[in-house]
Each structure stands twice: as C-alpha cells, then as structure tokens.
Amino acid sequence: DSGVTQTPKHLITATGQRVTLRCSPRSGDLSVYWYQQSLDQGLQFLIQYYNGEERAKGNILERFSAQQFPDLHSELNLSSLELGDSALYFCASSEGDPNQPQHFGDGTRLSIL
Amino acid sequence: TQLLEQSPQFLSIQEGENLTVYCNSSSVFSSLQWYRQEPGEGPVLLVTVVTGGEVKKLKRLTFQFGDARKDSSLHITAAQPGDTGLYLCAGAGYGQNFVFGPGTRLSVLP
Numbered sequence: 001d002s003g004v005t006q007t008p009k010h011l012i013t014a015t016g017q018r019v020t021l022r023c024s025p026r027s028g029d030l031s032v033y034w035y036q037q038s039l040d041q042g043l044q045f046l047i048q049y050y051n052g053e054e055r056a057k058g059n060i061l062e063r064f065s066a067q068q069f070p071d072l073h074s075e076l077n078l079s080s081l082e083l084g085d086s087a088l089y090f091c092a093s094s095e096g097d098p099n100q101p102q103h104f105g106d107g108t109r110l111s112i113l
Numbered sequence: 114t115q116l117l118e119q120s121p122q123f124l125s126i127q128e129g130e131n132l133t134v135y136c137n138s139s140s141v142f143s144s145l146q147w148y149r150q151e152p153g154e155g156p157v158l159l160v161t162v163v164t165g166g167e168v169k170k171l172k173r174l175t176f177q178f179g180d181a182r183k184d185s186s187l188h189i190t191a192a193q194p195g196d197t198g199l200y201l202c203a204g205a206g207y208g209q210n211f212v213f214g215p216g217t218r219l220s221v222l223p
Contacts, residue, residue: 041215042201042214043213045210056211092155098210099163101158102146102203104157105155106155
C-alpha cells in the first residue's frame, strides 16, 4: 500500500462530458503529480502541485485543469471529453524535492464511450 | 527538454535467464529512479541512484548509474515469472521537471 488514494477506480462517461478525479497524497507529502497513461504507453506527466501551488506543467491539455487544496488533496478536472482521453490517470505524491521518490496510487481508469 | 530513452522496448525471456535493460539520456540527471509497474497498478519504486558510478543491489536486481550521470542500467539475474512487468526509469535534471522513460516491457516465461 503506497498510502496514496485515488477515487474513483473506474469511470465511464460519454464524449463532451466533464469528470473530476480525486487524489489524497501520502501522509506528510506536500507534492502531488498527475500522469496520463494510455494503453501500452509510458507515463505522460501532466502537472505538479506543491503545497497548494502549481510547480510544474507538462503535456496537459487546456481542457484539463487541476488544483491542490489546503488539506493537500488534489483534483484533476477533465472537460469536453474526447474518445482519445480514455486512459489510466495516476496520481503520485512525494515530499517535494525532485529527487525524492514518488509514491503512486492505483489510478483511475477513464473510459469514454 | 530532457528525454529518457529505454531499451529494449520489449523483452521476452525464459525463466532462469539473465537480462539487462538500459536507460539513456543526453542530459545529466541529479538522480535516477527505477520503478516497476504491473498491469492495472501504479508504478512501484525499486531504487534510487544518486552518485555517478553507483551500483545498488536488490536481491537479484543490480542497478548502475553511469559515471557521467546520463545513463543507468538494470540487470536481473535468473529471472522469474514474478519479474514480469513494465520497468520505468525516471529522473530530474538540474532545474528540470521530473520525467519518465517509455519503459521496457519484460515478460518472463515459465
């Protein structure tokens, strides 16, 4: 058990809809990272938050947004969903330093019909 | 933008064989990490290497960080079916974002 909790585990929705994925980091971790992993693909970094502030941005679409709340949990919002957004979305947390290991949740599997 | 390349992309071997997978970059990394991911689960950290030339052993797994801190290797001795999974290297360059390589998908057949 990594200590990182992601909900929901599975999400099925239709094109054009909006969803929110939730992540609770490991106790004591200040950084939260979001990744997208499509079928048989590597991890694509989307965005990182540190103690409530955006720290780094990767290949995140404008239709996607995220935030980290005062209690350090984070949400990833995906809107105007397209078929190509179907993927596993992982949240990871770390103490904050880029050299610190990241602890991953089990992911949310998003299926767009 | 720093990139990490991994080779081979796919590897299928018989139980008991040895193997080495590689992680390479043109950039210098302050540290490199290796993760293993099993289907339907999140990646799990195996090791972090920090010092150029460093070698770390984890049971049958041996990790090495290149002297120039641009590459790393993972050697598995006497592979077992339980070693099957996606092996990812990851790291952060100085002042750069954390990045993951595309992974090596290992299949160990009984």
